[in-house]
Amino acid sequence: MMVRVAYPNIFDELIxxxxxxxxxxxxxxxxxxxxxxxxAATVVVAEVPGVKKEDVSLKYExxxxxISGERKPYEIPQDARILLNExxxxxxxxxxxxxxxxxxxxxxxxMNNGVLxxxxxxxxxxRTRTIEIK
Amino acid sequence: xxxxxxNPARELANFPNEIFNLQREINRMFDSFFRGWRDEEExxxxxWSPAVDIAEKxxxxxxxxxxxxxxxxxxxxxxxxxxxTIRGEKKFxxxxxxENYHRIERCYGSFNRSFTLPSTVKSDKIDATYKDGVLxxxxxxxxxxKPKQxxxxxx
Numbered sequence: 258m259m260v261r262v263a264y265p266n267i268f269d270e271l272i273x274x275x276x277x278x279x280x281x282x283x284x285x286x287x288x289x290x291x292x293x294x295x296x297a298a299t300v301v302v303a304e305v306p307g308v309k310k311e312d313v314s315l316k317y318e319x320x321x322x323x324i325s326g327e328r329k330p331y332e333i334p335q336d337a338r339i340l341l342n343e344x345x346x347x348x349x350x351x352x353x354x355x356x357x358x359x360x361x362x363x364x365x366x367x368m369n370n371g372v373l374x375x376x377x378x379x380x381x382x383x384r385t386r387t388i389e390i391k
Numbered sequence: 392x393x394x395x396x397x398n399p400a401r402e403l404a405n406f407p408n409e410i411f412n413l414q415r416e417i418n419r420m421f422d423s424f425f426r427g428w429r430d431e432e433e434x435x436x437x438x439w440s441p442a443v444d445i446a447e448k449x450x451x452x453x454x455x456x457x458x459x460x461x462x463x464x465x466x467x468x469x470x471x472x473x474x475x476t477i478r479g480e481k482k483f484x485x486x487x488x489x490e491n492y493h494r495i496e497r498c499y500g501s502f503n504r505s506f507t508l509p510s511t512v513k514s515d516k517i518d519a520t521y522k523d524g525v526l527x528x529x530x531x532x533x534x535x536x537k538p539k540q541x542x543x544x545x546x
Binding site for chain 2: 286289290291292293294295296300302304305306307308309331333334336337338339340341342343344345368370371372
């Protein structure tokens with residue numbers, strides 16, 4: 258028996274582990290994301306060029322952030338011929354597990370220059386604290 | 392189809408092969424993962440290429456370039472003897488020193504793409520707009536490059 262997984266589409270569907278760099282760094286995963294963490298929050302940055310704000314939906318549930326949406330085709334004049342077509346028009350979904358508790362009420366998202374930026378503030382219990390030794 | 396008596400010993404004899412096959416399969420999967428990863432890393436360290444769409448109308452070319460997160464001032468579009476070049480840089484900016492990156496999939500650094508246009512364009516009428524991370528360049532064709540309908544009189 259051969260176990261052939263249709264990588265990466267099947268991985269798109271799965272909840273991605275937080276600390277798995279090498280496997281996911283492939284040009285076929287869409288959209289490309291950066292994840293960074295600071296003392297106050299985790300920030301997920303996704304590249305969604307040509308995607309309109311209203312075509313993106315965000316969901317946060319059980320510590321999993323799901324970014325999904327659709328890259329719709331742009332309008333081409335009727336008499337135009339396509340000479341080159343590299344941009345991908347497609348639906349997309351990515352789910353990212355956030356490794357700390359999140360203050361879900363305070364999640365913010367913004368889109369600028371084709372980049373989506375979701376800030377997930379850490380819940381009070383998850384924040385880094387400096388403990389003084391007495 | 393004939394019925395064959397099940398022989399556990401034969402199954403057992405095949406077992407190492409099964410394991411080897413599985414291992415080979417896994418190795419192959421890993422090889423392709425890492426090949427993909429290495430290629431990707433090389434391109435993102437050196438240069439990356441944005442995705443481009445080009446459409447041709449009777450009177451113009453329309454070039455679209457995916458440049459998410461690139462500042463308008465960091466893109467340069469030039470036209471030199473029918474060669475259109477789009478170059479620039481996507482800068483990697485850390486906001487504060489106190490942040491850790493868990494994953495970086497986006498490509499950063501300089502990019503450069505050139506296209507030879509099949510016909511001459513009005514270089515002074517080129518228009519470029521940047522919206523939602525997509526740069527759209529419209530290049531109107533020069534008069535002599537537009538298709539003309541010539542009526543041929545048949546005698």
